Amino acid sequence: GIQVEQSPPDLILQEGANSTLRCNFSDSVNNLQWFHQNPWGQLINLFYIPSGTKQNGRLSATTVATERYSLLYISSSQTTDSGVYFCAAESSGAGSYQLTFGKGTKLSVIP
Amino acid sequence: SAVISQKPSRDICQRGTSLTIQCQVDSQVTMMFWYRQQPGQSLTLIATANQGSEATYESGFVIDKFPISRPNLTFSTLTVSNMSPEDSSIYLCSVKTSGSxxxxxxxxxxLVL
Incomplete structure (x- = not known):
């Protein structure tokens, strides 16, 4: 099946700093999503982005499907951005919405 | 988008017992899934809950251990059977919403003791 790798595994930021999280996947995808798991365990869907670029406030994401990677940008980070960010992908040959998750990037934003 | 609730939110169980987890959605959804997240780990898909037919299980997960019901388009249950401490995890229900x-x-x- 598809392999999903995220980097870095851990990231510590000063409040106000910017960051880029990366997700590499091993196969062509028809579904790529980014999630944020807050410290209480709730998973929030940030983006559905199999290709192209999307922005939502301080967050934006870009997926370059031909090169098999996606990037999540966080600008002007806040302490509430802390948590784990997961990338999840479904290969083009897989069944419907059977997402494979990466191991995540644990982000800590310190005041 | 769909609002999803789960019951119970947490539980502590003795080994050898079973626990049934309920998932309720406030609108009809076609695709419903169950995931497991072991401590400090990522998410792993257990199965796709199919309305009106047996669930479709991923490799490493079997119906005898994780029986699933999906009686209608807004509700599903996952049972964790004959539990052991290795079953201590977060179990998550998910749905496909409009817009994919x-x-x-x-x-x-x-938590299984």
Whole structure:
């Protein structure tokens, strides 16, 4: 099946700093999503982005499907951005919405 | 988008017992899934809950251990059977919403002693 790798595994930021999280996947995808798991365990869907670029406030994401990677940008980070960010992908040959998750990037934003 | 609730939110169980987790969605959804997140780990898909037919299980997960019901388009249950400490995890229900996003319920935190 598809392999999903995220980097870095851990990231510590000063409040106000910017960051880029990366997700590499091993196969062509028809579904790529980014999630944020807050410290209480709730998973929030940030983006559905199999290709192209999307922005939502301080967050934006870009997926370059031909090169098999996606990037999540966080600008002007806040302490509430802390948590784990997961990338999840479904290969083009897989069944419907059977997402494979990466191991995540644990982000800590310190005041 | 769909609002998903799960019951119980957490539980502590004795080994050898079973626990049934409920997932309720406030609108009809076609695709519903169950995931497991072991402590400090990523999410792993257990199965796709199919309305009116047996669930479709992923490699490493079997119906005898994780029986699933999906009686209608807004509700599903996952049972964790004959539990052992290795089953201690967060169990999450998720649904496909309009626009192809996958949204998750708040999860059920299970500790098996």
């Amino acid at each position: 996003k996958i949204n998750f319920g708040p999860g059920t935190r299970l």
